[in-house]
Amino acid sequence: MNREVETLEARRARLASGLKAEERIRTAFAKVPRHLFLPDQIWPKVVGEPLDRRTDPEGWADHAYADAPVITQVNEGARKSVNVPTSSSSAPSVMAAMLEAAGSRTGHRVLEIGTGTGFNAALLCELVGVQGRVVTVEVDPVVITRARHCLEANGYAPTVLRADGRDGHPAEAPYDSVIATCAVVRVPRAWIEQTRAGGVIVLPWAPGVTLPGGMMARLVVDPSTGRAEGRFIGEADFMSLRQQRNRRGAPPGPDATVDRAWRISGDARDLVLGGAGPQLALMNPGIAMGFQTQPDQGSGCVWLAATDSPSWVRLHSDGRVEQGGPDRLGEQVLASHELWRDQGSPALTEYGLTVDASGEHRVWLREPSGPSWVQSGHR
Ligand SMILES: C[S@@+](CC[C@H](N)C(=O)[O-])C[C@H]1O[C@@H](n2cnc3c(N)ncnc32)[C@H](O)[C@@H]1O
Numbered sequence: 446m447n448r449e450v451e452t453l454e455a456r457r458a459r460l461a462s463g464l465k466a467e468e469r470i471r472t473a474f475a476k477v478p479r480h481l482f483l484p485d486q487i488w489p490k491v492v493g494e495p496l497d498r499r500t501d502p503e504g505w506a507d508h509a510y511a512d513a514p515v516i517t518q519v520n521e522g523a524r525k526s527v528n529v530p531t532s533s534s535s536a537p538s539v540m541a542a543m544l545e546a547a548g549s550r551t552g553h554r555v556l557e558i559g560t561g562t563g564f565n566a567a568l569l570c571e572l573v574g575v576q577g578r579v580v581t582v583e584v585d586p587v588v589i590t591r592a593r594h595c596l597e598a599n600g601y602a603p604t605v606l607r608a609d610g611r612d613g614h615p616a617e618a619p620y621d622s623v624i625a626t627c628a629v630v631r632v633p634r635a636w637i638e639q640t641r642a643g644g645v646i647v648l649p650w651a652p653g654v655t656l657p658g659g660m661m662a663r664l665v666v667d668p669s670t671g672r673a674e675g676r677f678i679g680e681a682d683f684m685s686l687r688q689q690r691n692r693r694g695a696p697p698g699p700d701a702t703v704d705r706a707w708r709i710s711g712d713a714r715d716l717v718l719g720g721a722g723p724q725l726a727l728m729n730p731g732i733a734m735g736f737q738t739q740p741d742q743g744s745g746c747v748w749l750a751a752t753d754s755p756s757w758v759r760l761h762s763d764g765r766v767e768q769g770g771p772d773r774l775g776e777q778v779l780a781s782h783e784l785w786r787d788q789g790s791p792a793l794t795e796y797g798l799t800v801d802a803s804g805e806h807r808v809w810l811r812e813p814s815g816p817s818w819v820q821s822g823h824r
Contacts, residue, residue, distance in 0.1 A: 453480050456510035463512070466541035469550070473571040474537060480509040482564040482595045483534060488516040491528050512538050517562055522587055530684055532588045534562045535626060539661075539681065546663045546678055547622040547647045549573060554617065556639065557581040558610035558686075559626035563592030563601075569624075570601040579603035580617050582610040584687055611688065613639040620644060628659045628683040632800045637673045640666040646673055649681035650798065652730045652806070652820050659683060660723050662798050671802025674813060677793050680723055696737050696748045697757040697769060705775065706767045713760035714747045716782050723793045727808050728781040730820045732774070749774055788816070 461475035486495035489508050498505040508515050518532035519525075544565075549555055549572045557566055560583035569579045581603050583589040589607045596603060606614060611633040613623070618639035625636070625648035636646055644666050651659030661681040664673035717725060717734060726732070731752045736745050737759070750757040756770030758778060768775035785791070791810060799807045799817075809817035 453478070453506055453509065456506060460510045460512060460537060464538055464541045466538075466545055469572065470541050470544050470568075473544075473568045474541065476571055477564065477567045477599070479534065479537070479564055480506065481599055482562040482567065482592070483509055483515055484517050484562075484591065488519055488528060488530065491516060491519070491530060493528075512536055514539075518585070518588060521585065531687075532561050532585060533684065534564050535683070540565055540568065542679065543624055543626075543647050543661065544568065544572065546661070547624050547645050549622060549624075552576040553621040554578040554619070555580070556613055556618075556620045556623045556636075557626065558613075558623065558636075559583060560589055560592045560605060561626060562588075563596045563605075565624070565626060566592070566603050566605070567596060567599060567601045570596075570603055578617060580606065580614045580620075582606045582608050582614060584609055609688065610686065611635065615639055622647065625649065625686075626683065627686045628681065628689075629686050630689045631804070631806065632664070632673060634804060637666055637671070637800065640673070642666065642668050645675075647678075649683035650677075651681075651683070651685060652726070660727070660793055660796075664798065664800065672799055674797065674799040676795075676797040677723075680793065695750060696735055697750065697759060701757065701769050703767045704769045705773075706765060707775075708764045709766060709779070711764060712762045713764050713766050714762055716760055716778060717747050717749070721782060721785055721790070724785055724791065724796065725778060725781050727793075727796055727820075728785070728818075729777060732778075749778060 457478055458475060461471050464471050464474060485498040487508055488495050496504055514536045515534045516530045519528040519530055521531045549569055551574045553573045555569050555573060560566055560581040566579055566581040573579060586607060593605045613635040619641035620639055621644050623636045623640055623646045628649040628651035630652055640646055646664045648662055649659045650662045659681050660677040661679050663678050664675040666673045732749050733752055734749045737748050747760045751772050754772055756772035756774045758768040758775035760766055766775045795811050797809050799813055806820045807817050808820055809815050
């Protein structure tokens with residue numbers, strides 16, 4: 446055993462033992478070597494050239510066993526001046542939380558959407574054992590070829606399919622759980638239909654925002670009503686299903702016309718960054734968010750922009766709010782924030798989602814019968 450492998454093994458053990466997860470999930474992480482599923486080239490900073498294992502083995506090993514996502518493909522494999530991540534191995538703690546939420550255990554049949562590196566599929570194989578079945582679907586031909594090879598080389602034999610994950614895989618349904626490792630705007634009907642009664646769908650839901658990312662939903666399927674329903678279990682920042690990429694709202698340019706400017710007390714950015722961001726995103730679908738530094742103004746501001754109209758708002762650290770465009774986004778966000786406070790400043794986990802047989806996506810507060818609103822989203 447060479448020194449590098451020993452080092453990697455020690456890192457793996459440390460990562461696994463540090464995960465806040467059920468014992469069987471930590472055991473799976475201790476057993477499956479993440480580094481054997483990662484390509485030599487990874488993009489730790491997203492921008493620029495990749496980090497190459499052959500020239501920086503220590504740096505590469507640090508990323509392989511950090512509790513952080515590792516970007517394994519950008520621009521669907523193309524070289525471009527701006528990198529957009531298109532495949533990754535998710536952060537281990539997030540993967541552990543999803544596996545726990547899905548309740549994956551011995552004998553289960555699991556459908557994974559987004560094979561990526563194959564690492565999660567390997568963990569699933571460990572969890573369901575020989576009595577269970579893992580089916581994993583990936584859309585990218587290069588990514589899936591690599592994953593297939595890695596899974597085989599490490600002794601795992603799930604069904605690995607190159608297909609559009611939106612269709613699931615009816616041939617091996619019903620599943621005890623569906624785990625999506627790419628974010629969706631709309632929950633595909635096929636996932637609900639292919640899950641057994643009482644089975645679980647765990648998915649990152651990103652109904653139209655870029656910051657904060659999305660939220661992880663845990664939906665339980667009830668075939669008698671055709672519904673999948675459940676709460677959000679936390680935030681989730683995942684790349685999107687390729688066919689459902691969020692529209693990106695453009696940040697307001699420096700010359701954007703300010704229709705109204707006013708001041709609120711405190712740091713206006715805290716409206717979004719002070720813990721209510723995902724909740725506001727749930728209440729205001731179709732709004733993108735981001736940070737902007739304005740050269741003449743020192744500290745950066747948070748911008749929000751509608752994805753389907755030229756409306757925007759800038760929130761500044763000194764309390765200034767500037768808005769432009771027909772939707773009066775600043776007023777809209779302030780009203781949502783006030784409503785959220787009036788409702789007792791609920792945490793994200795107090796909200797839930799019901800997807801019904803007609804495909805309607807309804808977000809609710811505290812109970813499905815509580816205050817609720819339909820999220821139209823976009824495809
Ligand atoms: C975060 S990565 C998956 C991580 C993976 N589970 C792992 O353990 O490495 C998301 C993956 O979803 C894939 N993907 C995107 N759209 C898809 C689709 N429509 N069907 C199947 N896979 C898709 C991407 O190509 C990407 O590899």
